[in-house]
Amino acid sequence: MQTDDPSAPPALELSGVTKSFGPVTALRSANLRVETGSIHALVGENGAGKSTLVKIVAGLYRRDGGALALDGAPVDFHSTAESKAAGIAVIYQEPTLFPDLSVTENIFMGRQPTGRFGRIDRRAMRQEAQAIFARLGVRLDPDRPTDGLSIADQQIIEIAKAISLDARVLVMDEPTAALSGIEVDRLFAVARGLRDEGRALVFISHRFDEVFDLCDTVTVMRDGAYVDTLPVAGTTVDELVRMMVGRDVAELFPKLPAEVGDDVLVVEGLTQPGVFHDVSFTVRAGEIVGLAGLVGAGRSEVARAVFGVDPYESGSVRVDGEPLPRGNPRASIARGLALVPEDRRRQGLVLDQTVARNVTLAIRERLARWGLVWDGLENAAARTWASRLEVKTAALDAETGTLSGGNQQKVVLGKWLASDPRVLIVDEPTRGIDVGTKAEVHRLLSRLAQQGVAILMISSELPEVLGMADRVLVMREGRLTGELDRADATPEAVMRAATTEEAVR
Numbered sequence: 001m002q003t004d005d006p007s008a009p010p011a012l013e014l015s016g017v018t019k020s021f022g023p024v025t026a027l028r029s030a031n032l033r034v035e036t037g038s039i040h041a042l043v044g045e046n047g048a049g050k051s052t053l054v055k056i057v058a059g060l061y062r063r064d065g066g067a068l069a070l071d072g073a074p075v076d077f078h079s080t081a082e083s084k085a086a087g088i089a090v091i092y093q094e095p096t097l098f099p100d101l102s103v104t105e106n107i108f109m110g111r112q113p114t115g116r117f118g119r120i121d122r123r124a125m126r127q128e129a130q131a132i133f134a135r136l137g138v139r140l141d142p143d144r145p146t147d148g149l150s151i152a153d154q155q156i157i158e159i160a161k162a163i164s165l166d167a168r169v170l171v172m173d174e175p176t177a178a179l180s181g182i183e184v185d186r187l188f189a190v191a192r193g194l195r196d197e198g199r200a201l202v203f204i205s206h207r208f209d210e211v212f213d214l215c216d217t218v219t220v221m222r223d224g225a226y227v228d229t230l231p232v233a234g235t236t237v238d239e240l241v242r243m244m245v246g247r248d249v250a251e252l253f254p255k256l257p258a259e260v261g262d263d264v265l266v267v268e269g270l271t272q273p274g275v276f277h278d279v280s281f282t283v284r285a286g287e288i289v290g291l292a293g294l295v296g297a298g299r300s301e302v303a304r305a306v307f308g309v310d311p312y313e314s315g316s317v318r319v320d321g322e323p324l325p326r327g328n329p330r331a332s333i334a335r336g337l338a339l340v341p342e343d344r345r346r347q348g349l350v351l352d353q354t355v356a357r358n359v360t361l362a363i364r365e366r367l368a369r370w371g372l373v374w375d376g377l378e379n380a381a382a383r384t385w386a387s388r389l390e391v392k393t394a395a396l397d398a399e400t401g402t403l404s405g406g407n408q409q410k411v412v413l414g415k416w417l418a419s420d421p422r423v424l425i426v427d428e429p430t431r432g433i434d435v436g437t438k439a440e441v442h443r444l445l446s447r448l449a450q451q452g453v454a455i456l457m458i459s460s461e462l463p464e465v466l467g468m469a470d471r472v473l474v475m476r477e478g479r480l481t482g483e484l485d486r487a488d489a490t491p492e493a494v495m496r497a498a499t500t501e502e503a504v505r
């Protein structure tokens with residue numbers, strides 16, 4: 001939906017914007033024209049410059065060149081406060097919450113409503129936070145600290161923070177990357193409501209079904225430059241992909257037939273009160289088992305307990321028939337387990353270390369000679385994975401924190417694939433990864449299964465689960481509520497197990 005007046009200036013316009021970081025050119029010439037009362041998608045490969053553009057609009061980065069205008073008037077932001085004051089709200093790709101502050105305090109960071117005598121009105125803040133959660137249909141304790149929240153809950157808080165700003169322009173950088181179907185639907189309902197009130201929204205996502213479901217217009221970027229802008233109704237996924245990557249992409253879910261062998265990972269009666277209860281499942285050699293469910297169902301918690309980074313009170317984990325000690329990730333790694341965590345920035349990467357160091361983190365003992373890891377060996381090991389996963393970085397000794405979100409995700413994957421695991425647990429493995437590399441990651445997983453690796457794949461992207469898994473387990477509120485064979489795993493069956501009382505076993 002666009003405004004009636006075709007001569008009305010766009011709510012937000014960038015033209016010929018450039019930005020470099022030292023030798024790295026992030027934006028060569030970025031254009032974006034977002035009309036009032038519309039939802040505008042911005043798509044492009046990992047490292048195309050989307051988040052850099054967002055940060056320029058947010059006032060976090062200064063552009064080197066080009067122009068920025070709001071409602072036709074040129075603007076220039078020197079700080080995020082100036083951008084906010086101009087009516088722009090931004091949801092960043094990576095949550096930026098203060099772990100020690102409460103959920104409510106994070107939402108109102110820096111602009112607490114004050115009551116009489118200038119005192120901070122905590123009740124008002126709390127009520128508004130709860131009203132936004134109700135609108136988004138999420139249950140989240142506004143008083144708890146944000147430390148320890150799942151990446152999806154962190155994302156929901158970022159969304160609430162942006163909505164509470166009541167801005168005219170709302171920019172969302174991969175807001176749904178960690179959310180599953182129902183949460184996404186609720187966010188979209190709110191987004192459509194804002195559009196219909198006449199606001200302008202920018203939506204970045206690597207999930208094309210979402211772009212087609214939500215957006216009116218789409219702009220494609222490649223290598224820091226503008227490619228084209230099209231009405232969503234007048235294009236197709238294939239066309240967008242071709243414009244993004246400049247070629248056709250191979251099949252997205254290249255599931256290869258693998259011989260399923262013996263039980264490798266056997267989990268029995270795993271229980272951690274209040275988190276998960278009586279969870280039992282098996283993953284066999286050569287098998288990819290999908291673990292589906294809504295956000296907060298306890299999937300990541302089970303994965304972390306199995307791997308040993310989180311505790312569990314009762315139950316057992318066995319690998320190749322031998323019990324795995326509890327709460328001991330080092331022992332797990334020694335036994336061939338690998339866990340690609342969902343929260344790459346807090347659990348997966350050392351952001352201020354180099355790409356090469358991060359890729360080799362899990363294999364340092366193997367690489368060491370006389371207790372030392374030589375740079376040459378480290379670089380050689382890292383190079384293999386960086387190139388297989390097409391990590392876009394200026395150099396292997398670049399700081400990992402400077403990579404784009406999707407490229408950081410590739411580094412975490414590389415780190416664990418390099419460890420040559422026997423049991424691979426991946427939690428949202430393709431979160432934030434672009435369409436071309438997604439296909440490559442799926443191919444890698446398929447190939448690992450063929451080589452006999454037992455794979456447990458947690459994913460909120462239902463097509464990914466259904467496309468890749470031999471068997472699908474479904475969790476709801478800390479319990480396993482469904483187990484479906486590949487042939488029976490339809491979206492409806494999975495959703496039913498994820499949301500209703502009756503088990504479909």
Ligand SMILES: Nc1ncnc2c1ncn2[C@@H]1O[C@H](COP(=O)(O)OP(=O)(O)OP(=O)(O)O)[C@@H](O)[C@H]1O
Pocket residue numbers: 021024025026044045046047048049050051052053093392393394402403404405406407432434
């Ligand atoms: N602070 C920084 N220092 C150095 N290089 C940077 C910095 N921020 C971004 N870059 C580089 O700029 C390029 C564009 O990154 P950007 O994060 O904008 O990509 P993106 O389109 O958002 O990708 P993704 O889909 O993976 O999130 C990348 O090559 C990245 O490494």
Ligand SMILES: [Mg+2]
Pocket residue numbers: 050051052093173404405406
């Ligand atoms: Mg990005």
